Amino acid sequence: MSKSAMDTATDTVRNTAVNRALALGVLASGMLMIVLDGSIVTVAMPAIQDDLGFSPAGLSWVVNAYLIAFGSLLLLAGRLGDLLGRRRMFLAGTGVFTAASLLAGAATSPAILIAARFLQGVGSAMAAAVSLGILVTLFTEPGERARAIAVFSFTGAAGASIGQVVGGLLTDALSWHWIFFINLPIGLAALALAVRVLPGDRATDADGGKGTGTGTGRGLAARADVVGALLITAGLMLGIYTVVKVEQYGWVSAHTLGLGALAAALIGAFIARQATARTPLMPLRIFRSRGVVGANVVQMLMVAALFSFQIVLALHLQRVLGYSAAETGLAMLPAALVIGAVSLGVSARLIGRFGERNVLLTGLLLLVTLLVLLTRIPVDADYATDVLPLMFLSAGFGLALPALTSLGMSDAGEEDAGLASGLFNTTQQIGMAVGVAVLSTLAASRSERLLADGAGRAEALTGGYHLAFGVGAGLLVTAFVVAYVVLRRRTR
Secondary structure, eight states, X not given: OOHHHHHHHHHHHHHHHHHHHHHHHHHHHHHHHHHHHHHHHHHHHHHHHHHHTOOHHHHTHHHHHHHHHHHHHXXXXXXXXXXXXXXXXXXXXXXXXXXXXXXXXTOOSHHHHHHHHHHHHHHHHHHHHHHHHHHHHHOOSHHHHHHHHHHHHHHHHHHHHHHHHHHHHHHHHTOTTHHHHTHHHHHHHHHHHHHHHSOOOOOBOTTSOBOSSSOOHHHHHHHOOHHHHHHHHHHHHHHHHHHHTHHHHOTTSHHHHHHHHXXXXXXXXXXXXXXXXXXXXXXXXXXXXXXXXXXXXXXXXXXXXXXXXXXXXHHIIIIITOOOHHHHHHHHHHHHHHHHHHIIIIIHHHHHHHOHHHHHHHHHHHHHHHHHHHTTOOTTOOIIIIIHHHHGGXXXXXXXXXXXXXXXXXXXXXXXXXXXHHHHHHHHHHHHHHHHHHHHHHHHHHHHHHHHTTOOHHHHHHHHHHHHHHHHHHHHHHHHHHHHHHSOOOOO
8 A cells, every 4th residue: 555545544444434423423422411500490480580580390391391292202212313323413402402492591481491491401302312323333343332432421410510600600790591501502512523424324224224314304204213202201291290390199089090191101102112113203123132131220210319319418408508509509519529520531431341241340449438438427417527528439339320321321233323312311311300290209208307396497308308218228229230130241
C-alpha cells in the first residue's frame, strides 16, 4: 500500500472515531437535557405555584403530565425508531422537546404549562427511546461500548443531582421560567450537531430486508401493528396514571383497583396480540434473552428503591434540617461527583476485567449499605459527619448503572435495538412511578401514625423517611438476588 493510501486510510479511521465521539456527545447531551428537566422542575414547584396560581392538587400535574406521556410512549417510540429510522426519531423528539420547553417557559396559565409539559414528555420519549439503540450500533467493540455506556449512564445518574443545583440557582437568581428556557440552547446545539454526526437510517422493506434509502412511510404502513400500538400506549398511560394517583386515592380504593385492572387487561391483550400478530410491534423473541429480562427486572427494582435516596433524602434535608432548595442541591452534589468519577473513570475497566454481572452485584451491595445506613440518620443530623460520608457509597450508582445498561442491551440485534432501548427506558419509568407511589405513601402513613402517638413533627417525618429507606434497601436486596440467579456470567 502506498504512503498516500495509508495516510488516507488513517484519516478515515480518525474521522470515524471523531464522529462517533461527537455522536456520543449528542446522545449524552440529549439524555442530560431530559434528566435535568425532571429534577429542575421539582425544585421550582413552589415558585410555579405562587406565580400561576396552581391549586395543591393541580400542581402535581406539572410532574404527572410529563411522566404519563414519557413513560407510556417509550416502547412505541423505540419500535417506530426501528421501523422509520432511529436518527429521524431522535431528531424529531429533540425538536419537539425543545419547542415544548419554549412553550413551558412562556406559559402564563396552569393549562398552558401542563400542556407544554405533556409535549415535553412526548419529545423526551421519542429521543430517549432510541438513544441506546443508536449507541450500541455505533460502538460494537466490547471495550468501546462499555466506555460509551459509562458516559451515557453518568448523564442519567448524575444529571438529577446537578439539576437540583441548577434549578435552585436559576429559580432564586432569575425566575422559574428559566428552568425551561435553559433547554433551548442545549436542544438547538444538539440538533445542529446531530444532523452532521449521527449515522443515517437504512430503510426497512416490507419483507423485512434492509433497503438502501433513509426510511419511508411505506415501511411503517407495511409493518406497523396499529392495534398493538393503541393497546400498549393506552395500557401504559392508564397504568402510570393510576400509580401516580395512589397517594390521593389509596391502594385499595375503587379508583385504584378499577383502573389498575383495566390497565392490566389492556397490557395483557397487547401481549396476546404480539404472540399472534403477523408483524408484531414488540416481537416476543426479545424476552428469550435472560440478560434482557433480568436486566429490566433488576432496573425496575433498583430505580424504585433509589427514589428513597434521591428524593427522600432531599426531603429530609429540607423539611427536617431546614435546608433551602439551593442548599439541598449543593448538599447532594458530592454524590454526583462520586458517580461521575466512578462511571467515567473505572466502571468500563472493571466491566472489561470482571464482567457486567460481577460489577452490577458489587454496585448493588454498596447501594444496599447506603440505604441501610440512612435508616439510622438522626433527626438533628450533622451534614459533615452523618450525611457527607454516605455520599461516597453512591459509587454504587456508577458501577451498577453502566453494567445494567450493557446487560439490558446485550442480546438485542440491530433490527431490535430501538425496541430494546425503549423497553429498558420504559421499565425505568415504571420503576420510578412505583417507587414514588409506594415509598412516599409508606413514609407519609408512618409519619401520621407517629404524630398521632405524640411525636414531634421532625421526629415523625424522620421516622417516615427511615421506613422508606428500609423498604428501599429491601428492594435492592431483591434486585441483588434476581441479578445473581438470573443473569449469567459472560465470558470475556
